[in-house]
Amino acid sequence: WFDLVVASVLLAPVLVYEALLPDRWRAATPHRWLRACWLFASISLLLFGAVSEFTFWMEFSNRLNFIALDYLIYTSEVIGNIRESYPVGAILTVIAFAAALITWALLQWMRSASPHALTVRQRSAILLLALAAPATLLSIANVEQMEGNKNAYADELSGNGLFTLAAAARRNELDYLKFYRTLPADTVTQTLSELGIAHLPTLEMRRLSFDTDAATTSHYFARTPKNLVLVSVESVSASYLGSYGSTDNLTPNLDALAREGLRFAQVYATGTRTVRGLEALSLGTPPVPGQAIVRRPHNEHLATLGEVLEHQGFDTFFFYGGYGYFDNMNAYFSANDYRVVDRTDIPSDRIVFENVWGVADEVLFDAVISNLDKQAAGKKPFFAHVMTTSNHRPYTYPDGRIDIPSPGGRKGAVKYSDYAIGKFIRDAQTRPWFKDTLFVFVADHCASVAGKTRLPVKHYHIPLVMYSPGNLKAGVYSPMISQIDIVPSLIEALGQRGDELFFGRSVFGAEPPTERAFISNYQELGYLKHNKLTVLLPKRRVQAFDVDPETREATPSAIDPQLLNEAIAYYQSASTDFRSGLLGAPCWRAA
DSSP states (O other), X not given: OHHHHHHHXXXXXXXXXXXXXXXXXXXXXXXXXXXHHHHHHHHHHHHHHHHHHHHHHHHHXXXXXXXXXXXXXXXXXXXXXXXXXXXXXXXXXXXXXXXXXXXXXXXXXXXXXXXXXXXHHHHHHHHHHHHHHHHHHHHHOOGGGGOOSSOXXXXXXXXXXXXXXXXXXXXXXXXXXXXXXXXXXXXHHHHHHHTTOOOOOSHHHHHHHHTSOOOOOOTTBSSOOSEEEEEEETTOOGGGSGGGTOOSOOOHHHHHHHHHSEEEEEEEOSOSSHHHHHHHHHHXXXXXXXXXXXXXXSOSSBOOHHHHHHHTTOEEEEEESSOTTGGGHXXXXXXXXXXXXXXXXXXXXXXXXXXXXXXXXXXXXXXHHHHHHHHHTTTOOEEEEEEOOSSSTTOOOOTTSSSSOSSOHHHHHHHHHHHHHXXXXXXXXXXXXXXXXXXXXXXXXXXXXXXXXXXOGGGGEXXXXXXXXXXXXXXXXXXXXXXXXXXXXXXXXXTOSOGGGSSSOOTTSSSOOOOXXXXXXXXXXXXXXXTEEEEEETTTXXXXXXXXXXXXXXXXXXXXXXXXXXXXXXXHHHHHHHHHTTTBOOSTTTO
């Protein structure tokens, strides 16, 4: 069945060519050469795919899936690994020889078939078949049809590698239960409960949880803020800020906010891309393997920060300086009760500079100010999530703003982003809503994740500064926290309900959360606690590392059974909860 579906797609361009080819060209020499070259290339690619899928099966006992797509992301590492693991030259030579032999045999057979003219009816039938067959079969087929044999090997063997690869690209997911170490459901619930996470197994229980009283404001606050502005800054590692030890003087504005506000000394990003940061800063969930939830199907009406606050009377916004179709941001935030404002909503006469990623950060912040001015006039509290873009290659920005000419590389982009943030705060200070607003500045991820290990802890260290003069007391929060802890912390800071809906724990609660962090790439899922990094990998493998508290360098170590159980409980629950709908908004959607 799956082979038929794939064959219909692969044959479609050939059938279209045959249907449109004039009869007088069929016996022509150029056509015969083109047909031979096409046949040789097709057979070579199919043989290459067969060899690739065979080696993939030997490694993972699965058809091509998201892991194969992940390999396309880390090309240098993967190509190096393949060259060291297999005789690539010999394999390619054998494939080329086999393809040439098969092509020669088929051409001998095709020469015996005399070319003949096609009628209009025949051409129409061929075109109809070329267009209708793939569309019809693809609308019917799905990877779930591989399941049901009660044997994982049989399920996988019933598929087709090209089909499963295409499905993985569309679905952007890697099934945790198939590839990672698991625990019984009761053990997961008990482990999370011991960690203070109320793993609520039904939407009704989540509804009842949400109906509890609102949180009281922490002792960190002299007064409860009314509004919230969360700025996720593109790719700014903690190491770039003077308040985190840098001597390059790239962030004077953020450093001033850190002195006047609450600076968090040890915060770790969950991933390596913007979508992973947006997932953590909206859903407060450990990173699921494969692609971030932001880019997955069925990610609407989740219990996000925006949806929880919107249900409690807030107007919620997502501001982005680029085109929000990128990485599915518009669709995701719109489907979760954020009002999206992106590049298309910013008038051209207000854009002083833009590049391929979007408008300059100062233009984005001007749009934020303008929209929040209108919103504040309506007297409702607001929450705005702002995603910047300027600190990104090609590192270009308006001239005359900083002392590093554009393009200024990473350092210039960091300094310009800091300039735009300083201007934003100065402009906001002139607004009446400023005194009632909590401003939060955090990175979506670090600038680089290169290191000696695949999960270099120090390259997940990000800055977090909360600023609200007159409301929030200045200071430094020293305990280690995860990026997923920010969401429940902000809900509690606003005195609202719902912080228990998230895997993250509020730093403003009656008891400080346990120090731990989650770091990941697309495959490896890390759990950092007690200076030990436990890593879950595909094929149900596990690794452990001791992390130096000063340098954050990791060295291999023995696996701690308790930390392993905690890591599995978190990641298994996060993955299965999304697939089963338990990350959904708990009460108002059911009502």
